[in-house]
Amino acid sequence: MTKPVLHPLPTTGAITGTLEALAFFRDPLFAKKRFNRLGNIFETSMLGQPIVFIQGSQAITDLLSQPEAIEGWWPESVKQLLGSYSLANRNGGAHKARRKVIAQLFSSSALQSYSPSIIKLIEDLGVELRTAKRPISLVKKMRRFAFSVIATTVLGLEGNDRDELFADFEIWTKALFSIPIALPWSPFAKALKARERLLDKFQEVLAQTSQNKGGLALLTGGLDEEGIPLSNADLGEQLLLLLFAGYETTASALSCLMQQLLLNPELEAWLHEEINNLAWPPSAETATTSYDRSNAPKLDALINEVMRINPPVGGFFRRTKRSLVLENIVVPANRVVQVALNASNLHGIGDLEVFRPQRHLEEKSSLNLLPFGGGERVCLGKALAELEIRLMVVGLFRNLRLSIVPNQDFTMQPLPSPSPRDGLLVNIKT
Numbered sequence: 001m002t003k004p005v006l007h008p009l010p011t012t013g014a015i016t017g018t019l020e021a022l023a024f025f026r027d028p029l030f031a032k033k034r035f036n037r038l039g040n041i042f043e044t045s046m047l048g049q050p051i052v053f054i055q056g057s058q059a060i061t062d063l064l065s066q067p068e069a070i071e072g073w074w075p076e077s078v079k080q081l082l083g084s085y086s087l088a089n090r091n092g093g094a095h096k097a098r099r100k101v102i103a104q105l106f107s108s109s110a111l112q113s114y115s116p117s118i119i120k121l122i123e124d125l126g127v128e129l130r131t132a133k134r135p136i137s138l139v140k141k142m143r144r145f146a147f148s149v150i151a152t153t154v155l156g157l158e159g160n161d162r163d164e165l166f167a168d169f170e171i172w173t174k175a176l177f178s179i180p181i182a183l184p185w186s187p188f189a190k191a192l193k194a195r196e197r198l199l200d201k202f203q204e205v206l207a208q209t210s211q212n213k214g215g216l217a218l219l220t221g222g223l224d225e226e227g228i229p230l231s232n233a234d235l236g237e238q239l240l241l242l243l244f245a246g247y248e249t250t251a252s253a254l255s256c257l258m259q260q261l262l263l264n265p266e267l268e269a270w271l272h273e274e275i276n277n278l279a280w281p282p283s284a285e286t287a288t289t290s291y292d293r294s295n296a297p298k299l300d301a302l303i304n305e306v307m308r309i310n311p312p313v314g315g316f317f318r319r320t321k322r323s324l325v326l327e328n329i330v331v332p333a334n335r336v337v338q339v340a341l342n343a344s345n346l347h348g349i350g351d352l353e354v355f356r357p358q359r360h361l362e363e364k365s366s367l368n369l370l371p372f373g374g375g376e377r378v379c380l381g382k383a384l385a386e387l388e389i390r391l392m393v394v395g396l397f398r399n400l401r402l403s404i405v406p407n408q409d410f411t412m413q414p415l416p417s418p419s420p421r422d423g424l425l426v427n428i429k430t
């Protein structure tokens, strides 16, 4: 067999990367434009940090199939706000041991036990929408819902406790992708303070776990990589990660999905053909399967298409520990790599720029989408997120007719996850 010819890494030529960083935050087509010019793998610099962007099935598979050559990486602001114990900032055995502990929260029996609380949150929202005297922002409601699911099911919190946590969490989230300088009154300084309050709250919750009805009771016996029980400080940072990873993302998927349905009556009618025949509410025993791909293929296709066009996680990072080859291109050691899901999902042959859920029901569909990532760090909350989205769409759209308030800005605010800019204001159809 002849050896493949290896090529050096194409580069934008940026050195300080100030303009590149500005363009990255301002231009949703930042990566796409550079991929078109330089190919599926290229390097640029952002504020002095060299970053390699990759797109396409081959390059991404090549990267994720060499786990020994890569490790997790996050921008400094995220790293500091999540903390040094966090699964997100750990690698090797320390990462694996914590993943095993946290995974217990997302087993199928755990999800089954969370379903009644999730259904209750959806029914409460239905009542709120039905009795509203003025337009309601679905974006706000979806954020609140996704946060409440984790706070209720995992932490076992209700009422005021949950509201206080939500307020601090919104402060914390705002600074995630900010400049990590803790000048007094900067968003980053406020977020560091909110982080302390959140961790204090988690310690209270952990101290009460025996009476607690949340999934935390499942975490008994968690061990670190040396077989030592995880400390409460360690567990507290894992809880912070769960809220971070699970709330903005799920709320974004739900808001983007609802926007598509409400702006496209034909799409809503197409979905209704399916969901009108599904029973609501499902029992706790059947909630995890009632609306899955085999029972609700159109809903599944719709969710896949929403996450293809507006991936809640537009890209994730790795750092190379040694040089490696991606699609015949050599990426040197010690490079930050961004897997650009955003651009990747639109890259290929056919009508990929068009929103068309039906593509996922076609036999010839060969899309390799990774909205939940892949490899050793694949999303731990995938099954919970899918359950929340399916239950919410069936629970709300089967029973209510919503109409969208005209003259809103329906473009997406891209970061941290895509969300309709004006909040997706709706009324109940009478």
Ligand code: HEM
Pocket (backbone or CB within 6 Å): 072, 087, 088, 099, 102, 150, 241, 242, 243, 245, 246, 247, 249, 250, 253, 311, 312, 313, 316, 317, 370, 371, 372, 373, 374, 376, 377, 378, 379, 380, 381, 382, 384, 385
């Ligand atoms: C639509 C919703 C969601 C999407 C699109 C999503 C996407 C992702 C992606 C792409 C990653 C991989 C990041 C990487 O490789 O560095 C990830 C990791 C993770 N996700 Fe999700 N996620 C969602 C919901 C959730 C939920 C509901 C939870 C839990 C409550 C969760 C918990 C996590 C955790 C803990 C990780 C880190 C795994 C590790 O580092 O080993 N996610 N998610």
